[in-house]
Amino acid sequence: MSELNTQLSDAEKINLAGTKAKGQRPYFLADKQTEQALSVAMTLAMELSVTKERLASLECLLVDKGLIAKGELDHYQPSKEEVAKRSVDTQAYLARVLRIMQQDKEELEANDPDMQSVQDELTKSEY
């Protein structure tokens, strides 16, 4: 940082980076929230792409420094234990990503009460 004082805090900079352009924002999909979810997904797609590039750069650096050979990563054979660990990791990862579907399924099976009926139950006597 130079001595210049912009008088903008980190939080203000983060907020300014994402600020809205003046002028009403058009929504194209039938449901506004669906379009907002699309926007979130596209940003995540970008960040995944950035991460893939970072890994590719890291691989190049490791090759340049002689720590691994070119193509070694592509031909890397994990050990039996490592394969097993990764399988569990992948299962956990998918479960995290698709948690909402797991919970929806559980709810279909559970016959959960809604909050209002629980509240009614909890307050049915005079206090």
Added chain:
Amino acid sequence: MSNSSALPSWDVLTKHNVFPVANHDEVARLNFLTHLNVHLSSQILPGVKTAYETQVKPEIVAETGEEPSSRHQVRQHMLNNGYFQMWSALRRNTMEMRHQAARAQVLGQIENIVDKVDKACHNDANLQLDDNVVVPPNVAMVDIHCQPGCYYQEYFENDVTVAASYDLGLFVTTAGLLGALSDGGGQGIANWLKTQHPDFKPKRILDIGCTVGHNALPLAEHFPDAQVIAVDVARPSLRYAHARAKSLGLNNIQFVQANAEDLSQYADGSFDLITTSMFLHELSHQAMPKILKNINRLLADGGLNLHLEQPQYAGMDVYQQFIRDWDTYFNNEPYWGPMHELDLKQVFADCGFDPQDMFDVGVVSKVDEKIFGKPKSEGEDYGRSPVWNALGLWKGKNAKISEKVA
């Protein structure tokens, strides 16, 4: 994947002294967005036309018994088409992502950039600011092309965030086809003059609506003996433009804060070349005639006036008009459509120009093909492609010459 389909990296852009630096992930982010834009225009946009031909057009014909007759009718129907909705949602969102990525990158180093700009601007006669200049409604009413803060907003004293993020983000939307300094338009004009009018040696050049100066600089470079005056209403853009020009070694260009509706400080006939680049579509019916009358007054006899723009709608089929009109409604370019349906030659004639002096010529972006490859003809991103239709006139020359593309 063959080399021919690979896009240039954002990192090939020329890093002038006030250009925002980028770390690894910032470059990757801008490159992703560039690829996303190209994917949307080359892979997804053709489906919009298919949806029109196979679904929407037959609907309109069935409903009205007639072929679609206007771009507005097409738009109203297309807004209910799922494929168009998804492409539009993605295109709008990609523009917003570009601005956020660029602004986050700039704001992360804004102190350093402002420090350099301040030093370059200190007591330099090549920068003339005027606090009395008011941002006109055609610039102020919405943030043009969804750029938050437009060209003029300052978030603190002497801030240049909007200018620096515009400079670095142009690459993303045009996929690098504007070249290493995003100056393909200005290079196109310079190249056209060099090849088609080698004897034309303007002494004074005026560029109107210069923003960060990217299209004015090639003229200053091509005519080193000329004095270039570049005007704009936007203070941060002019300060950044001046520092940018200076760092690129160009001293024969003065950046002046002025509204082109009032250029009374300049004498009649005091410029031999007056240019605008992608400027007319950001005006209004009120501003355009005032500016054109000023140009007519300021242009010397025998002088050249040239306006780079995307082609006018006249003569295009309604689908083509509709798709080119997308930015009008969905990318904060409200005057794009109204400008593109004008009979510009009539407008110019109404402002005092002689229709006999006018001509149209194609101008293509001139970039370093070693870095950027040859301009591709397929997958045009309508309204954003680096191929322009220039309306020009040689004042008092009754030109009638058939001008050729450089």
